[in-house]
Amino acid sequence: xxxxxxxxxxxxxxxxxxxxxxxxxxxxxxxxxxxxxxxxxxxxxxxxxxxxxxxxxxxxxxxxxxxxxxxxxxxxxxxxxxxxxxxxxxxxxxxxxxxxxxxxxxxxxxxxxxxxxxxxxxxxxxxxxxxxxxxxxxxxxxxxxxxxx
Numbered sequence: 001x002x003x004x005x006x007x008x009x010x011x012x013x014x015x016x017x018x019x020x021x022x023x024x025x026x027x028x029x030x031x032x033x034x035x036x037x038x039x040x041x042x043x044x045x046x047x048x049x050x051x052x053x054x055x056x057x058x059x060x061x062x063x064x065x066x067x068x069x070x071x072x073x074x075x076x077x078x079x080x081x082x083x084x085x086x087x088x089x090x091x092x093x094x095x096x097x098x099x100x101x102x103x104x105x106x107x108x109x110x111x112x113x114x115x116x117x118x119x120x121x122x123x124x125x126x127x128x129x130x131x132x133x134x135x136x137x138x139x140x141x142x143x144x145x146x147x148x149x
Contacts, residue, residue, distance in 0.1 A: 073140075
């Protein structure tokens with residue numbers, strides 16, 4: 001009888017260990033899925049703001065791979081304030097002279113701008129992101145190229 005009781009206790013302990021590990025795995029999976037969804041939504045919001053600035057810009061320059069400056073057209077005859085985008089290690093920061101906005105991004109991202117008015121945001125391969133490029137176009141340069149004016 002003692003052997004059967006020990007066997008039942010051993011079986012119950014094994015079940016408890018497996019149940020605890022299953023509970024932990026399920027909880028971590030839920031946490032990581034939510035974090036990935038938040039990261040994707042945040043990156044999309046940053047790209048949407050960058051896209052709007054580049055699209056409306058009169059000129060765009062990339063001082064280096066981590067700094068991009070978009071000069072909006074003059075509004076109402078007033079002085080235009082440049083919008084500056086900076087990439088730190090894992091943050092994308094937009095500053096327009098009045099306020100700064102920041103979004104988390106995958107590490108190693110970089111900017112490039114060409115003479116045709118195309119801005120490229122490069123995202124390298126990492127544990128949290130696939131390698132990709134986001135290409136953005138200026139409206140003024142696009143219209144000029146298409147119409148020849």
